[in-house]
Every structure is written in C-alpha cells, then in structure tokens.
Amino acid sequence: MAAGSPCASCKLLRRRCAKNCIFAPYFPSDDPHKFAMVHKVFGASNVSKMLQELPVHQRADAVSSLVYEANARMRDPVYGCVGVISFLQNQVSHLQMQLAMAQAEVLCIQMQQESSMANQQMHTDDKSFLLHNSINTMPQFMNFASGSVVQGPFKIESL
Numbered sequence: 001m002a003a004g005s006p007c008a009s010c011k012l013l014r015r016r017c018a019k020n021c022i023f024a025p026y027f028p029s030d031d032p033h034k035f036a037m038v039h040k041v042f043g044a045s046n047v048s049k050m051l052q053e054l055p056v057h058q059r060a061d062a063v064s065s066l067v068y069e070a071n072a073r074m075r076d077p078v079y080g081c082v083g084v085i086s087f088l089q090n091q092v093s094h095l096q097m098q099l100a101m102a103q104a105e106v107l108c109i110q111m112q113q114e115s116s117m118a119n120q121q122m123h124t125d126d127k128s129f130l131l132h133n134s135i136n137t138m139p140q141f142m143n144f145a146s147g148s149v150v151q152g153p154f155k156i157e158s159l
C-alpha cells in the first residue's frame with residue numbers, strides 16, 4: 001500500500017485505511033471499480049467476514065472468485081454466474097457430441113480400409129492381425145459412445 005493513500009475499499013466506504021486493513025492487499029486504490037462491484041453485490045461487511053474466515057493464502061483466490069461472480073451478477077441479474085456455467089456446460093456437451101461423431105467417422109473409415117485390405121490380402125496372418133486391431137479399437141469407442149452421446153455413432157454406422 002502506498003503511504004497515506006487508502007485502499008479502494010476504504011476510499012469508497014470513506015474510512016481510514018488501517019495498517020492491517022483486510023481489503024488493502026486485494027483492492028488497490030488504482031482499481032476502484034473492482035471493489036465497487038463486489039460491494040454492490042455482496043456488501044462490504046459480508047466480504048470482510050468471508051475473508052476473515054479464510055486462511056490468508058486462500059484470500060486472493062476468494063477475492064477473484066467474488067469479483068468474477070459480482071461481474072456475472074451485474075451482467076445477468078437473474079442467473080449470475082450460473083448462466084455462464086450452464087452456457088459453458090452446453091458448449092462442452094455440444095463439443096463432446098461433435099467429438100463422438102468425428103470418432104465414429106474415423107472408426108467407419110478405418111473399418112472400410114481394413115475390410116478392403118482384407119479383401120486384397122487373403123493370407124491368414126494378415127487377417128488375424130486385422131481382427132486383433134479392430135478388437136483393440138472397438139471397446140474404447142463403445143465406452144466413449146455410451147458415456148456421452150449414444151445416437152450419433154449408430155446413425156453413421158448404418159450409412
């Protein structure tokens with residue numbers, strides 16, 4: 001803390017910034033907006049209580065979480081950061097679906113290549129190698145498909 005100048009919290013609350021001010025390390029005077037938002041959403045005394053209950057090494061993380069949540073609450077007063085979380089979860093499941101479809105496509109192409117190779121080379125050695133190979137790749141694919149999106153892969157398989 002620069003000598004004499006109060007932290008952003010004490011400045012906003014119009015009080016003297018004590019040497020051991022709990023806000024001072026996390027709300028420097030050069031970023032007044034940060035505390036203003038947290039104060040508006042959670043209230044300064046609640047934030048102070050929350051920080052006091054935490055060990056010092058966790059306080060910085062708690063403050064950045066509070067700042068993030070306050071930001072989200074200002075942008076979306078109804079859902080706050082839950083809105084952001086569910087948007088990201090939707091995105092994750094959408095991407096998992098795309099990944100499952102791409103993996104199904106890769107598997108289809110591999111199987112087509114393997115069967116055309118098997119047609120070309122009729123040696124028994126080659127055949128057992130191919131069989132072994134497809135047995136190895138199959139369970140991985142099946143696990144993934146049943147874990148997330150079940151419909152995609154089977155549609156493609158029937159093409």
Ligand SMILES: [Zn+2]
Nearest residue numbers: 007010017021
């Ligand atoms: Zn202060």
